[in-house]
Amino acid sequence: MNRDDLTLESLVMIAHGIARHFGSDCEVCIHDLQADDLEHTICYIINGHVSGRKIGDGASKIVLGTLEALKKGENVSDHLGYKTHTTDGRILKSSSVFLKDETGKYRFILGINHDMTNFINAQATLSSIVENFEAAEEDVYGQIPLSVNDLLENLIEQSVRIVGKTPALMTKDEKIKAIKFLQDAGAFLITKSGDKISQFFGISKFTLYSYIEQAKTVNE
Known part of the structure; x- marks a missing residue:
């Protein structure tokens, strides 16, 4: 097993850990930056239903931007907790972590896309409830007694x-x-x-x- 295989195997284990922790609304994918075809950079994905992608699908805007920066010899850094959305309008909290091989070259991107739509809807509902409660009549009935x-x-x-x-x-x-x-x-x-x-x-x-x-x- 070569070093790249070992790195990918480790990333797959990490991807499963992240997906298991956050549940089925969290997509975790691995992009291979050395893919010959930018339309087929995803070499592993879990919970692909979040974005609708699968193994063999292509690069995201982040991947393309990273490759362009690397071609220019520029440094790249991880992008954490940024906002994206799916084609059907669901809101995602995304992170992209860039990983190097043993030669120091960037080889993989670990992408995390957590569907926040239900949380956002729940937040809106809770905010409405709290606002209505805060605007309600003053606490005229006081403390609930024990006796x-x-x-x-x-x-x-x-x-x-x-x-x-x-x-x-x-x-x-x-x-x-x-x-x-x-x-x-x-x-x-x-x-x-x-x-x-x-x-x-x-x-x-x-x-x-x-x-x-x-x-x-x-x-x-």
Whole structure:
């Protein structure tokens, strides 16, 4: 086995590894830069359905450009992560890696063409969902509680945020406003919530019930 065969065998193994890693939407092909006919540079290809090509098909624009540069004695460098597209309009993320033989001459190009169309469509869908979510109503329902006690704690915290003051600094009307929020939110349906709420606002149970009645007429 000569050195070129060994290089090609290694490239084939690498090509299979890349294709296996990224799946059937990732085409990996090997171009032989010493091919006599530029219409037949592909000597190996996996997942050729991505571009519609097969073994024996011809050079891409990158291959032609590389050969032209080599003819002029110019240096060439790998092209990584550039955008291409298929004849039917699918978008590809492509990379071309140039490999030399034992004499230091460029002999092969390893081409990778990953079909990104589904990702792009999914990104557009997700962006639309996120945009709609960000434009949705503010998080008025707060944190999802683990228990009714957590729920009551959350509702009490929201009532304080609505008023904008701690209970010690609230006026009577502000406490009634907070209690109205709790009432509307169903806080008093929670067992023994009255005890906790009256204690939190520093009022008696009798005063709490009075505030509840007064809250019913607020903004009506």
